[in-house]
Amino acid sequence: MTPSFAVKLFINRMIWLRLARACPFTSWRVMLYRLMGVRIGDDVFVGFDVDFDTNHPELIEVGNHVTISHRCMIVSHMATDVATPLQRFYPPKSAPVKIGNGAWLCVGAIILPGVTVGENAVVGAGAVVTKDVGANTVVAGVPARPVKTLDP
Ligand SMILES: CC(C)(COP(=O)(O)OP(=O)(O)OC[C@H]1O[C@@H](n2cnc3c(N)ncnc32)[C@H](O)[C@@H]1OP(=O)(O)O)[C@@H](O)C(=O)NCCC(=O)NCCS
DSSP: OHHHHHHHHHIIIIIHHHHHHHHHHHHHHHHHHHHTTTTEEESSSETTTEEEEESOOOOOOOSSEEEOOOOOOOEEHHHHHHHHSSSHHHEEEEEEEOOOOTOOEOTEEEOTTTTTEEEOEEETOOOEEEOOOOHHHHHHEETTEEEOOOOO
């Protein structure tokens, strides 16, 4: 890890994320996540205790009119941070995450690296999303599977 990346990580974790997670005002929360580097569109609601990846927030893009309910987690990298044989199977990797316009991530949803959630899609409470979600599709469960399609 380079010194500049370590400083960025420290600031993201100790300042922006901590402030954002507990901030009582929606617009300020969104502003703090933007300062952390997450690309967030217009008219976006982010609930309390939402975790955006602090290693690579710049890989996360949230469209317009998106609702991200409390306690969601959006992850854009994977890495075991210690020397372990597992690194042979799971080398450090990062991948972009995109949340389409009008989508809703219900409370406690987890979005994994590389996933695109389509426009006006819904991710059910507590779902773990491992694959792309189509537009106007409702997914739920662990791993998330489509449960219905909405007529736009
Ligand atoms: C995703 C959600 C909006 C879907 O609502 P809905 O369209 O009314 O869905 P339904 O109740 O018709 O459920 C359809 C199927 O998906 C299942 N399902 C729905 N939500 C689920 C979830 N979170 N986890 C697992 N399965 C779920 C239902 O059990 C049902 O399965 P069945 O057909 O086998 O009976 C809703 O279930 C949900 O998760 N709401 C969370 C609300 C929230 O986050 N509030 C926070 C404040 S913003």
